Amino acid sequence: xxxxxxxxxxxxxxxxxxxxxxxxxxxxxxxxxxxxxxxxxxxxxxxxxxxxxxxxxxxxxxxxxxxxxxxxxxxxxxxxxxxxxxxxxxxxxxxxxxxxxxxxxxxxxxxxxxxxxxxxxxxxxxxxxxxxxxxxxxxxxxxxxxxxxxxxxxxxxxxxxxxxxxxxxxxxxxxxxxxxxxxxxxxxxxxxxxxxxxxxxxxxxxxxxxxxxxxxxxxxxxxxxxxxxxxxx
Amino acid sequence: xxxxxxxxxxxxxxxxxxxxxxxxxxxxxxxxxxxxxxxxxxxxxxxxxxxxxxxxxxxxxxxxxxxxxxxxxxxxxxxxxxxxxxxxxxxxxxxxxxxxxxxxxxxxxxxxxxxxxxxxxxxxxxxxxxxxxxxxxxxxxxxxxxxxxxxxxxxxxxxxxxxxxxxxxxxxxxxxxxxxxxxxxxxxxxxxxxxxxxxxxxxxxxxxxxxxxxxxxxxxxxxxxxxxxxxxx
DNA sequence: CTCTGAATTTATGCATACATTAACAAACGC
DNA sequence: GCGTTTGTTAATGTATGCATAAATTCAGAG
Numbered sequence: 001x002x003x004x005x006x007x008x009x010x011x012x013x014x015x016x017x018x019x020x021x022x023x024x025x026x027x028x029x030x031x032x033x034x035x036x037x038x039x040x041x042x043x044x045x046x047x048x049x050x051x052x053x054x055x056x057x058x059x060x061x062x063x064x065x066x067x068x069x070x071x072x073x074x075x076x077x078x079x080x081x082x083x084x085x086x087x088x089x090x091x092x093x094x095x096x097x098x099x100x101x102x103x104x105x106x107x108x109x110x111x112x113x114x115x116x117x118x119x120x121x122x123x124x125x126x127x128x129x130x131x132x133x134x135x136x137x138x139x140x141x142x143x144x145x146x147x148x149x150x151x152x153x154x155x156x157x158x159x160x161x162x163x164x165x166x167x168x169x170x171x172x173x174x175x176x177x178x179x180x181x182x183x184x185x186x187x188x189x190x191x192x193x194x195x196x197x198x199x200x201x202x203x204x205x206x207x208x209x210x211x212x213x214x215x216x217x218x219x220x221x222x223x224x225x226x227x228x229x230x231x232x233x
Numbered sequence: 234x235x236x237x238x239x240x241x242x243x244x245x246x247x248x249x250x251x252x253x254x255x256x257x258x259x260x261x262x263x264x265x266x267x268x269x270x271x272x273x274x275x276x277x278x279x280x281x282x283x284x285x286x287x288x289x290x291x292x293x294x295x296x297x298x299x300x301x302x303x304x305x306x307x308x309x310x311x312x313x314x315x316x317x318x319x320x321x322x323x324x325x326x327x328x329x330x331x332x333x334x335x336x337x338x339x340x341x342x343x344x345x346x347x348x349x350x351x352x353x354x355x356x357x358x359x360x361x362x363x364x365x366x367x368x369x370x371x372x373x374x375x376x377x378x379x380x381x382x383x384x385x386x387x388x389x390x391x392x393x394x395x396x397x398x399x400x401x402x403x404x405x406x407x408x409x410x411x412x413x414x415x416x417x418x419x420x421x422x423x424x425x426x427x428x429x430x431x432x433x434x435x436x437x438x439x440x441x442x443x444x445x446x447x448x449x450x451x452x453x454x455x456x457x458x459x460x461x462x463x464x465x466x
Numbered sequence: 467c468t469c470t471g472a473a474t475t476t477a478t479g480c481a482t483a484c485a486t487t488a489a490c491a492a493a494c495g496c
Numbered sequence: 497g498c499g500t501t502t503g504t505t506a507a508t509g510t511a512t513g514c515a516t517a518a519a520t521t522c523a524g525a526g
Binding site for chain 2: 056059060063064067068069091092094095098099101102106156157158159161162166169
Binding site: 251252253286287288289290293308309310 | 508509510511512517518519
């Protein structure tokens with residue numbers, strides 16, 4: 001096997017990508033990292049200059065971002081990074097809660113291999129370690145991996161794609177509120193319980209546990225965003 | 234109020250739409266109506282000629298269709314209308330079942346106005362009438378309206394958008410199997426029961442009824458597609 | 467007859483040109 | 497001063513040109 005980097009893209013990989021694809025990834029990255037904050041506007045020409053390409057691939061990237069629900073294209077004002085209000089977060093979490101609870105049930109009913117279970121356990125372990133060392137960024141990354149893995153284990157690609165899209169929409173707001181909320185100790189407990197339910201192939205319990213887990217997280221985020229008002233978003 | 238047509242697009246409306254938007258709608262329409270059957274390929278130039286515009290707006294439309302999950306863009310072969318296999322249908326219905334069951338519960342808990350409830354009842358009535366007069370196309374249209382209205386009543390726009398997208402992916406296969414399955418008498422009963430549960434604001438029952446309803450429909454479609462093999466798709 | 471490889475065709479990806487029209491600003495009338 | 501109107505600017509939507517690279521075809525060797 002040639003030396004293939006497992007994640008991200010190597011230089012040569014990036015090279016062979018189309019400009020439109022590079023533009024899409026670059027812009028999405030800027031947005032998800034809050035480097036282009038909510039409300040920012042970016043003209044096609046500006047983006048083209050910034051990324052060193054012509055307007056055409058930029059337009060194509062913007063169209064995709066608009067369908068992803070992270071920007072809005074306003075005919076004479078370029079693309080505008082969409083703010084995520086408390087109401088938006090409510091919508092997103094209502095759907096995420098439904099889908100991930102279903103995912104948990106599906107995975108529990110179907111059963112998982114020892115390695116797959118270990119993957120979930122590893123993520124939980126990382127979350128506990130991160131929490132012990134007070135590293136919230138690491139915790140968020142591990143939490144994200146856990147949820148991502150759970151959904152992946154369903155094998156349902158549409159489910160994966162939709163959950164990813166919604167998670168990305170919520171990502172910026174989640175990052176901004178990461179340090180404003182109580183330490184997620186309950187979260188780790190929930191995840192451990194879910195892993196047990198999956199190991200026991202108890203679909204009923206898995207659904208209930210994960211449903212409560214996501215509902216709690218959603219309520220907290222919505223309340224936080226509400227209390228923040230629209231200072232950030 | 235100026236004479237605004239309530240649905241569809243008037244001539245002048247169509248006129249003021251961008252070519253890219255017209256291309257998107259036209260192509261999507263061709264696909265959903267099976268005029269471009271699954272597996273069809275269409276080059277940019279062909280589509281441009283067909284719709285009387287240049288390749289640029291066609292490209293933009295194709296990009297959107299690809300993100301909608303109805304076509305695949307294959308670099309030297311134009312766009313290809315994606316087939317919907319039994320496994321795809323399984324994926325789609327698993328997600329739809331989860332989301333619509335949640336929608337039913339949300340709507341029941343929230344409660345609906347008399348007019349909204351009547352809208353649901355009207356759709357059920359149309360389905361019964363269509364079934365009585367053996368008009369399956371009308372039945373399918375009314376069924377679609379019922380499900381659409383149910384989701385709309387949640388007020389969750391993201392939920393609506395996702396359900397619409399999945400329904401569109403499933404639409405062609407559903408149409409093809411419409412006449413191959415037993416008459417949907419149970420379906421009408423399910424809908425009537427759901428309406429009652431919503432009227433009674435019984436979220437629990439609403440979820441259960443609609444979950445079973447969608448699960449049944451999904452199983453039937455998957456079995457049908459399986460038995461068809463890949464003749465059509 | 468089959469397989470290989472080179473030449474040709476052609477669809478695409480991107481850049482660029484251009485017309486359109488919305489946003490902005492300045493000037494004018496009230 | 498203030499509202500209106502007109503003129504200007506500039507961002508977009510679409511068309512088009514062009515280089516690239518993939519697919520196909522055809523020829524020739526085995």
